[in-house]
Amino acid sequence: xxxxxxxxxxxxxxxxxxxxxxxxxxxxxxxxxxxxxxxxxxxxxxxxxxxxxxxxxxxxxxxxxxxxxxxxxxxxxxxxxxxxxxxxxxxxxxxxxxxxxxxxxxxxxxxxxxxxxxxxxxxxxxxxxxxxxxxxxxxxxxxxxxxxxxxxxxxxxxxxxxxxxxxxxxxxxxxxxxxxxxxxxxxxxxxxxxxxxxxxxxxxxxxxxxxxxxxxxxxxxxxxxxxxxxxxxxxxxxxxxxxxxxxxxxxxxxxxxxxxxxxxxxxxxxxxxxxxxxxxxxxxxxxxxxxxxxxxxxxxxxxxxxxxxxxxxxxxxxxxxxxxxxxxxxxxxxxxxxxxxxxxxxxxxxxxxxxxxxxxxxxxxxxxxxxxxxxxxxxxxxxxxxxxxxxxxxxxxxxxxxxx
Numbered sequence: 001x002x003x004x005x006x007x008x009x010x011x012x013x014x015x016x017x018x019x020x021x022x023x024x025x026x027x028x029x030x031x032x033x034x035x036x037x038x039x040x041x042x043x044x045x046x047x048x049x050x051x052x053x054x055x056x057x058x059x060x061x062x063x064x065x066x067x068x069x070x071x072x073x074x075x076x077x078x079x080x081x082x083x084x085x086x087x088x089x090x091x092x093x094x095x096x097x098x099x100x101x102x103x104x105x106x107x108x109x110x111x112x113x114x115x116x117x118x119x120x121x122x123x124x125x126x127x128x129x130x131x132x133x134x135x136x137x138x139x140x141x142x143x144x145x146x147x148x149x150x151x152x153x154x155x156x157x158x159x160x161x162x163x164x165x166x167x168x169x170x171x172x173x174x175x176x177x178x179x180x181x182x183x184x185x186x187x188x189x190x191x192x193x194x195x196x197x198x199x200x201x202x203x204x205x206x207x208x209x210x211x212x213x214x215x216x217x218x219x220x221x222x223x224x225x226x227x228x229x230x231x232x233x234x235x236x237x238x239x240x241x242x243x244x245x246x247x248x249x250x251x252x253x254x255x256x257x258x259x260x261x262x263x264x265x266x267x268x269x270x271x272x273x274x275x276x277x278x279x280x281x282x283x284x285x286x287x288x289x290x291x292x293x294x295x296x297x298x299x300x301x302x303x304x305x306x307x308x309x310x311x312x313x314x315x316x317x318x319x320x321x322x323x324x325x326x327x328x329x330x331x332x333x334x335x336x337x338x339x340x341x342x343x344x345x346x347x348x349x350x351x352x353x354x355x356x357x358x359x360x361x362x363x364x365x366x367x368x369x370x371x372x373x374x375x376x377x378x379x380x381x382x383x384x385x386x387x388x389x390x391x392x393x394x395x396x397x398x399x400x401x402x403x404x
Contacts (some may be wrong), residue, residue, distance in 0.1 A: 014260050017195035018202055021264075025206020035207035039200055046197025049190045050270045053183045055146055055272055058295045059155045060180040065291025066159035067173040075292075076158070078397055082293050085239075085393045086301040087337060092235045093385075094336045095301040097227045097310025098329055104226075108219050108310055109320035126226055152295055180291075187273040197266045205376055217374045220315050224378050227307045228385045235303075236392045244399035254282040255391055262387040266379040268298040271387050279393065285394045287402045297390030300352070304382030304389075309336040309357045316358065316367030328361040335360040 015085065026036045061375040066075055100106075133151050136142040142150035255331040258278050262271040275294050279285040284291075313332050317324050324332075335357050358365050398404040 005066040012197050013195040014257065017198035018264060021199040021202025021204050024203045028207040032207040040204040042200025044198050046193055046200060047270060050273065053186050053273055054269055055143055055151065056179060057183040059151055060176045060183065061276065061291035062152060062155035062158040062295055064173065064180050065288040066163060068155060068288035072160055072163060078289065078292060081397050081400060082296060082393060085396060086297065089235055089303050089389055091333060091337050093231050093306040094310045094333045095229050096234065097307035098314065098332065099312035100223050100227045101311045106219060106223050106224055106315045146344040152299060182275065187277060191274065194261065201264045202381065219372065220311060220371060221258060221374060221377055224308055224311050225381050227311060228304055228381050231303060231385060232388060233308060236388060239392055240317055240394055244396045245404065246395055251283065254278055255388060258387055258391065259384045262384040263336065263380050265382045268386050270288045270385055272298045275387055275391055279394050283395060284404055286396045289398050289403065290394050293394040294390050297393055301386055301389050304385030305353060306336045308312065308378055308382045309354055312354055312371050313357050313363065316370060319370060320364055320367060322363065324361060331361050332357055
C-alpha cells in the first residue's frame, strides 16, 4: 500500500514538472536562450543519469531473464510470441494512421508553392546490412558504443551459452543478478529527480518551438496524436482485456509514469528502467519475461513511429499534389512494418524510416523537411506509445505463459 502511494506521489510530481515546464516555456518564448542555456541542462543531466544505467541494465537483465527461464525451448517460444505481437500491432498502427490521414484530410488542402525545400536524408540500411549488423563482431565495442540491437543479440547468445553450460555457469548468473539489482537501486534514486528533469526537458521545447511554429502543422500533430490515442483504445486495450484478461484501470494507472517519462524524454531506451520497474513491481509481470520482452521492445517495437510514417507520408504526398493509390498505401503498410525492425537502434530512426517509406512509394524524400520543424513534438507522442506497447506485450506474453 505504501509503495502505491509513493508511486502515485511521483506521478503527480512528474505531472507538475511537465505543466511548469510548459508554462515556463511559454513565458520564455521571447528569450529562448535562457531556456536553452540555463534550464535545458537540468533535463540533460537527468537524461545522462538514465543513460548511465541503460547498457549495464539491459545486458544484466537480459542475462538474468534468460537464466531464470532455465529452458532454451521456452526462450524461443517467448521470443516468437514477442516478435509476432510487435509486428501485428505495428501493422494495425500504420493502418490507423493512413485511415485518419485520408479521412481527416491531413494537409487541409494546402499545396506547396514552387519554392525549393532541401532535406538531406541519411541513407537507410538495407535488409542485408541490417541482418549482418545485428551480430557484433566486437561485443565490447557494441557495449561501449551503446548499439542496443547488437547488445541484445550478444546478451541472448551469451546467456544461452551460460544456460547450456549448466551447473558451472550458475555463479555467473548470480553475479549478473547482483548487477541488475544494483541498477534497480540506482534507478530508484534517479527517479526522485524525474520532476526536475521533466521540467528541464519541456521548457526549452516550448520556448524554442512555441505555438507560432506549430500552427501551420497543427493538423498533422492533431492527427498523429489522435491516431496514437485510438491505437491504445483499439489495439492495446482489447489485447489487455481479452487476451490477457487484465484490469485496464490498474494498467493505465501504473503505466502512466513510464508513459510520462517517455513523452518528455522521447527515448524508449531511456524509459526502459522505469518500464521494467513498473512491469515487475506494479503490474505483476514475472522478472524473466519483463527482462526479455521490454529491452527487446525498446529496440524493435515502433507502433507510434509507424503511425507517424503513415500520417506524414499522406501529408507529404498531398502538399506536393500527388495522389497515392491503394496499392501505394499498401506498400506503405508493408514498408513501415518491416522498417520498424530494419532501422532498430539507428539514431534518428523515425526520420530514416520515413525516408524508406517515401522512397518505397516514389514520394520526394525532401518532403521530410516539412515535418522536421515539429519532429520533436511528434516524437514525444510516438515514443510514449511505443513504451505502452512494450509493457502491453509483456503482460500478454506473461498471460499466455500462465505466469501473470
